[in-house]
Amino acid sequence: MVSVSPAAVPNEFEYLLRLGDDRLVLGHRLSEWCGHAPILEEDIALANIALDLIGQANLLLGLAARIEGKGRDADALAYLRDAIDYRNALLVEMQKGDFAVTIVRQLLYSVFALLQAESLQRSTDADVAGVAAKAVKELRYHVRHSADWVLKLGGGTTESRARAQSAVDDLWPYTGELFLADDVDRAVAQSGFGVDPSPLESSWQSTVRDVLGRAGLTIPDSAYMQRGGRQGRHTEHLGHMLAEMQIVARSHPGASW
Amino acid sequence: MSATGTTRDEIFEILDEVKDPEVPVLSVVELGIIRDARVEDDEVTVTITPTYSGCPAMRVIEEDIRAALVAHGIAAVNVETVYAPAWTTDWLSAGAKQKLEAYGIAPPGPATGDSLMSLTRAPSVAERMRCPYCQSLETTLRSEFGSTACKAIAYCSGCKQPFEVFKAI
Numbered sequence: 001m002v003s004v005s006p007a008a009v010p011n012e013f014e015y016l017l018r019l020g021d022d023r024l025v026l027g028h029r030l031s032e033w034c035g036h037a038p039i040l041e042e043d044i045a046l047a048n049i050a051l052d053l054i055g056q057a058n059l060l061l062g063l064a065a066r067i068e069g070k071g072r073d074a075d076a077l078a079y080l081r082d083a084i085d086y087r088n089a090l091l092v093e094m095q096k097g098d099f100a101v102t103i104v105r106q107l108l109y110s111v112f113a114l115l116q117a118e119s120l121q122r123s124t125d126a127d128v129a130g131v132a133a134k135a136v137k138e139l140r141y142h143v144r145h146s147a148d149w150v151l152k153l154g155g156g157t158t159e160s161r162a163r164a165q166s167a168v169d170d171l172w173p174y175t176g177e178l179f180l181a182d183d184v185d186r187a188v189a190q191s192g193f194g195v196d197p198s199p200l201e202s203s204w205q206s207t208v209r210d211v212l213g214r215a216g217l218t219i220p221d222s223a224y225m226q227r228g229g230r231q232g233r234h235t236e237h238l239g240h241m242l243a244e245m246q247i248v249a250r251s252h253p254g255a256s257w
Numbered sequence: 258m259s260a261t262g263t264t265r266d267e268i269f270e271i272l273d274e275v276k277d278p279e280v281p282v283l284s285v286v287e288l289g290i291i292r293d294a295r296v297e298d299d300e301v302t303v304t305i306t307p308t309y310s311g312c313p314a315m316r317v318i319e320e321d322i323r324a325a326l327v328a329h330g331i332a333a334v335n336v337e338t339v340y341a342p343a344w345t346t347d348w349l350s351a352g353a354k355q356k357l358e359a360y361g362i363a364p365p366g367p368a369t370g371d372s373l374m375s376l377t378r379a380p381s382v383a384e385r386m387r388c389p390y391c392q393s394l395e396t397t398l399r400s401e402f403g404s405t406a407c408k409a410i411a412y413c414s415g416c417k418q419p420f421e422v423f424k425a426i
Contacts, residue, residue: 041400048402055311130340
């Protein structure tokens with residue numbers, strides 16, 4: 001009988017799934033705006049950001065698949081894994097909500113992703129470093145775009161400000177998970193392959209608090225933070241999203257067009 | 258001709274005929290997408306780098322590179338993709354920037370490595386955009402993102418027209 005005890009999954013594979021899944025899931029969430037954004041320029045902007053993130057995910061999951069060495073590729077990882085095997089942070093799987101939710105989440109995530117990618121440029125793995133260096137350039141635009149909009153929403157009408165504040169209140173408890181480090185993070189940081197997310201938090205806090213403060217938005221007092229995404233414990237939202245994202249690939253295995 | 262005896266410079270000359278499908282006024286050589294070309298025996302290996310991680314034109318570009326070399330009798334072509342060093346608009350020559358402007362796309366300014374804090378201040382891109390139609394500097398950025406990954410949308414108060422600007426990265 002074949003042993004079912006979990007074979008040791010390489011830390012590098014697990015780590016790259018976290019990086020790739022964050023981007024894939026958020027990229028898909030942003031793509032849900034295509035044709036629905038409040039103005040044409042934003043429809044284009046959100047689709048562009050989605051394209052950048054899905055492009056980064058494709059590269060990162062491709063590297064993950066190569067390290068795993070089981071004949072899977074980026075598409076197999078994206079389309080043929082169930083929610084329990086996804087390693088994204090809970091923040092990115094939340095529903096797209098209204099425009100304020102989408103924009104506030106973009107600020108919270110993009111600042112984190114930029115700090116992460118800046119450090120990851122020094123990875124001992126040349127491919128990871130190269131993908132990170134490219135991502136840095138793209139993420140700079142994402143940060144600027146979202147910060148600009150948070151200022152507009154916070155300083156806009158009573159309604160735009162109320163919606164932005166509601167988005168901050170709802171999303172804040174999902175930000176702590178971004179900076180939680182476990183054995184996987186510590187191992188890849190130790191070897192120089194990856195980056196420990198914990199030390200990124202102080203820069204993230206100062207930047208995010210600066211933008212939210214200037215937008216006249218307040219941060220909830222509660223220190224309670226959700227967690228579980230990195231270990232595959234997700235909200236119901238991810239399963240629903242994957243059902244839609246994966247339906248064609250699963251219904252027509254091997255189809256190409 | 259076959260690849261045997263073909264020089265690197267000759268390969269670059271052939272590839273200079275391959276235009277970017279989304280910015281057809283520039284060749285893939287002028288854009289800096291072609292990083293290297295090596296000739297070994299009768300085989301050519303072309304190294305390319307993507308402009309953006311999710312650039313949908315990369316696959317088309319790869320096919321166009323093969324087609325151009327095949328048209329010159331070089332059948333054995335490998336196209337390899339590298340990610341480091343990351344593509345930058347600083348690789349566009351002055352000539353390439355002039356072609357962009359003549360085509361109606363404002364060329365990119367210098368790609369500066371902004372710090373995180375300065376990114377959350379007001380964008381400064383607008384300050385260096387010149388309208389490609391009327392050369393007015395009375396321009397404003399409408400959106401950081403445009404019709405393709407590499408472009409943004411701006412508006413000129415001089416000639417009252419929107420125009421595209423090549424993003425500096």
